[in-house]
Amino acid sequence: MNPVHILLVEDEPNIARGLVFNLEEEGFRVSHVESGEEALEAIGTHPFALVVLDRMLPGIDGLEVCRRLRRTDRRLPILFLTARGEEAERVEGLLAGADDYLTKPFSLEEFLLRVKGILRRSEWYRPEQGREERITFGANSIDLQEQIARTPQGEIALTDLEVRMLRTFFHHEGEVLSRAELLSAVWGVSPDTETRTLDNFIVRMRKYFETDPAAPVHFLTVRGRGYRFVKKGA
Known part of the structure; x- marks a missing residue:
């Protein structure tokens, strides 16, 4: 079996050497580039x-590499590494199409766990072939199998992670889902993990599907409990 091939795009030599070494020790094949231009060329070939x-x-x-990649490939997983910990910066990266992020400095153990988690989910998460799964709510129509959403803002190609979140909400329509339940079901991480990734993805869902993201009627926050999806609108 061929080793899993990972592209590392990192311009800091000391960080890159450490990540390459540890990824290869885990059995991965790693290609390393130092610029956005090299990254786009490598991804294209x-x-x-x-x-x-x-x-x-x-x-x-x-950020621009991520945006350009998402125009042609919505399914290739992207793990962002950033020295910027502000929430607005994290939201910007996730809205550009990143699946997850780590803020520097981070531990190698956490980095490897995130890498393995993303790869595991991208491997096992495959919809049943031939199964029609279309959901309509508000002015939105979503084909989960084709991973396409048609919204008043236009047609959106959904990532695997976005589809996992939507499936979870649709399957539990009307129920309050705790942060722990969503983190476990969508990201496969421990329920006691503290992460803003979930909240940022809710922001993304509202931007996609709500007429007024600041006053949502479908993807609702239940204060102190979690989130709830309402098909007919609150």
């Missing part, structure tokens, strides 16, 4: 199972 992408890069930055 080689198949990768995961892109580990630093946000701050010379030339084309990581």
